[in-house]
Amino acid sequence: MDQILVQTLHGLVNGMVLAMVASGLTLIFGIMDIVNFAHGDLLMLGAFVGASVVGVTGNYWLALLVAAVVIAILGALLQITTLRPLIGRDPLTTILATFGVSLVIQKYALWQWGPSVRRINEPVPGDFTLFHLQYPWYRIATAVLAGLIITGLWLFLKYGKYGIWIRATTQDRVMAQAMGIPVPLVYTGVFAIGSAMAAASGVLFGPFAGVTQTMGFDFTLRAFIVVVVGGMGNLAGSILASIFVSLLESYAAIVVSPAQAVIVSFVVLVLTMLFRPTGLFVPTPK
Amino acid sequence: MTAISAAPPRTRAAGYWIAFAMVVGLLLVAPLVLPPFWQRFATEILIWGLLAMSSDILIGYTGMVSFGHSAFFGLGMYGAAAALLTVKPPSLSLALIYGLVAAGGAAVFVAYFATRLREIYFAISTLVFSQIFYVIIFTWTEVTGGENGLTFGQPRLSILGLWSDRFTPTTFHWFVLAVVVVSYLVVRRITQSPFGMVLQSIRENEPRTRAIGYPVERYKIVAVMLSGLFAGLAGVLYALQNKFAAPDFVFFVVSGEVVIFNVMGGMGTLVGPFAGAAFFLLLRESLSRLPYLAEYYLIPVGIIFIIMIIFLPQGLLGFLRRRLNA
Numbered sequence: 001m002d003q004i005l006v007q008t009l010h011g012l013v014n015g016m017v018l019a020m021v022a023s024g025l026t027l028i029f030g031i032m033d034i035v036n037f038a039h040g041d042l043l044m045l046g047a048f049v050g051a052s053v054v055g056v057t058g059n060y061w062l063a064l065l066v067a068a069v070v071i072a073i074l075g076a077l078l079q080i081t082t083l084r085p086l087i088g089r090d091p092l093t094t095i096l097a098t099f100g101v102s103l104v105i106q107k108y109a110l111w112q113w114g115p116s117v118r119r120i121n122e123p124v125p126g127d128f129t130l131f132h133l134q135y136p137w138y139r140i141a142t143a144v145l146a147g148l149i150i151t152g153l154w155l156f157l158k159y160g161k162y163g164i165w166i167r168a169t170t171q172d173r174v175m176a177q178a179m180g181i182p183v184p185l186v187y188t189g190v191f192a193i194g195s196a197m198a199a200a201s202g203v204l205f206g207p208f209a210g211v212t213q214t215m216g217f218d219f220t221l222r223a224f225i226v227v228v229v230g231g232m233g234n235l236a237g238s239i240l241a242s243i244f245v246s247l248l249e250s251y252a253a254i255v256v257s258p259a260q261a262v263i264v265s266f267v268v269l270v271l272t273m274l275f276r277p278t279g280l281f282v283p284t285p286k
Numbered sequence: 287m288t289a290i291s292a293a294p295p296r297t298r299a300a301g302y303w304i305a306f307a308m309v310v311g312l313l314l315v316a317p318l319v320l321p322p323f324w325q326r327f328a329t330e331i332l333i334w335g336l337l338a339m340s341s342d343i344l345i346g347y348t349g350m351v352s353f354g355h356s357a358f359f360g361l362g363m364y365g366a367a368a369a370l371l372t373v374k375p376p377s378l379s380l381a382l383i384y385g386l387v388a389a390g391g392a393a394v395f396v397a398y399f400a401t402r403l404r405e406i407y408f409a410i411s412t413l414v415f416s417q418i419f420y421v422i423i424f425t426w427t428e429v430t431g432g433e434n435g436l437t438f439g440q441p442r443l444s445i446l447g448l449w450s451d452r453f454t455p456t457t458f459h460w461f462v463l464a465v466v467v468v469s470y471l472v473v474r475r476i477t478q479s480p481f482g483m484v485l486q487s488i489r490e491n492e493p494r495t496r497a498i499g500y501p502v503e504r505y506k507i508v509a510v511m512l513s514g515l516f517a518g519l520a521g522v523l524y525a526l527q528n529k530f531a532a533p534d535f536v537f538f539v540v541s542g543e544v545v546i547f548n549v550m551g552g553m554g555t556l557v558g559p560f561a562g563a564a565f566f567l568l569l570r571e572s573l574s575r576l577p578y579l580a581e582y583y584l585i586p587v588g589i590i591f592i593i594m595i596i597f598l599p600q601g602l603l604g605f606l607r608r609r610l611n612a
Contacts, residue, residue, distance in 0.1 A: 035406045085596045092351050095409055096549055097595050099542060104588035111582045217538065221417060224410050232407075259425050266418045270399055273411060277403065 002131035011250030015243035016143040017205050022223045022238040024197030030233030031170045031190045033091055037098040039198050040220030041105040046071040046199020047211040051118045060123035064203045068196040075195025079188045109213040120206035142204050225269045231279020240281040317459040329459045331564045332466045333523045338547035338559030340516030346554030347477050348509045349489030354412030355544045357419040358514040360536030361388040362521020367436045367531040376441035382522055389518020397510035420536045435532030462523050552601030555610045561603050
């Protein structure tokens with residue numbers, strides 16, 4: 001019984017981090033129709049930048065900020081150089097292009113930081129006792145912070161001036177352009193925001209299991225899964241799906257090894273695609 | 287363009303077959319004149335090219351990007367391993383059969399689910415399926431050897447029991463060449479058949495193809511299965527060459543490389559993937575000899591790949607597309 005409670009907590013915390021990754025991905029997909037294969041690698045790069053800043057200054061919160069800003073700038077540059085020329089082409093070419101970006105980032109990270117695991121120290125010290133187990137506070141802090149950032153993004157999209165620009169562009173690109181919204185700039189901005197979200201989640205995840213140059217692919221895959229399960233391009237759906245899938249994986253980890261628990265999320269994805277291809281957490285389309 | 291179509295079809299076809307015979311001839315003598323390293327390299331290009339060509343059936347002809355070909359390739363390898371490890375004495379034909387059955391079985395499974403989805407969703411679901419196979423193979427240590435994979439001996443080269451001999455690198459190259467040439471001709475025939483025409487019409491306009499009355503899903507399932515079978519064949523060949531099966535080859539990286547081969551060489555040409563594989567492997571070989579670069583060759587290769595997508599979306603052989611499909 002207490003094991004189930006611990007795993008629930010675990011699943012919720014992991015789910016919040018995953019939700020942050022997925023919300024960046026789904027924002028980029030919903031607005032630009034681009035499946036960003038490099039999303040996980042931007043996350044990984046952000047985590048490395050964060051780890052380096054922590055190494056130099058020892059300040060975790062500064063690292064979070066610096067990583068987000070650096071990766072946002074990088075994301076904007078990437079969008080301008082590789083994705084902007086592909087606007088209007090077959091959407092599949094953008095998958096291929098971001099796949100190329102992902103390769104380059106991964107090998108760059110390997111070259112720059114080497115294959116070993118980097119640790120980011122826990123920003124919030126201390127544990128609390130949960131049944132037989134010491135549960136670290138920073139995990140709770142991470143989940144809360146992820147929740148706050150996602151809420152911030154949502155508020156920005158809902159009420160911010162530029163958020164309204166972004167939503168207008170999603171609904172009708174041509175009309176938005178006619179209304180004077182600089183659509184190319186919106187695209188670049190959205191990609192930058194998505195990248196910053198990825199980087200921030202990388203820094204948030206850093207203290208959990210350390211930072212390696214191979215962590216990106218894992219996150220890309222998991223984010224894809226929850227984005228499809230939640231309904232592509234639907235922010236609330238992918239957040240719910242992140243929590244749902246992470247909880248299931250946590251419970252599965254009670255029975256089988258964590259490496260095999262991943263299969264649970266694959267199965268959820270397959271079942272979703274079979275029976276409800278529009279996504280689990282969206283209203284049925286009329 | 288007009289000049290090409292003005293040429294009478296017969297001379298165009300003749301030109302094609304002359305070029306085909308020349309390339310095959312060159313590949314036939316290659317192992318006799320090349321030093322051992324490059325001989326092995328040529329064989330590898332053929333095998334990776336076969337894998338990439340199998341994926342071209344989907345990418346180039348049906349308009350579906352598969353990011354899961356490593357699964358079929360890897361299951362071909364493990365199928366061959368199963369035959370070579372369980373049956374004594376090891377038999378070449380059984381290795382082929384086991385490998386094709388394993389890859390074909392996986393392809394049926396993937397095809398059934400993934401073909402319900404289109405475009406990006408198809409790409410993601412093939413990726414996810416290949417990861418399922420990867421996790422199973424990686425964690426099921428008792429059967430698959432887990433992380434270490436399986437090693438086995440090479441079977442003897444025997445053709446219908448008439449003649450049997452040990453593989454030498456040269457005869458292995460010829461064996462691979464024979465398999466590749468036959469596969470190429472079969473796939474080429476398929477893409478030009480009425481079935482292949484329907485696939486191309488799905489690529490051009492899926493709703494219209496459906497409206498004309500073709501059961502699009504069924505065609506897609508068969509396309510994925512065919513593609514999976516040939517990918518499995520490539521896997522068997524690779525297993526025979528290297529005498530091992532390892533989970534690394536089921537991992538996503540292989541699928542990614544397959545897509546790179548297709549994009550670099552030219553999608554929808556069948557020959558392009560071979561050219562792409564050759565280009566990529568040569569690039570890797572030459573770049574990894576440079577100082578400082580070694581294992582980071584993927585940085586320049588990735589940048590070249592992105593530049594090609596933007597400026598040369600047809601790939602290296604894209605300009606020949608019309609002639610190669612004539």
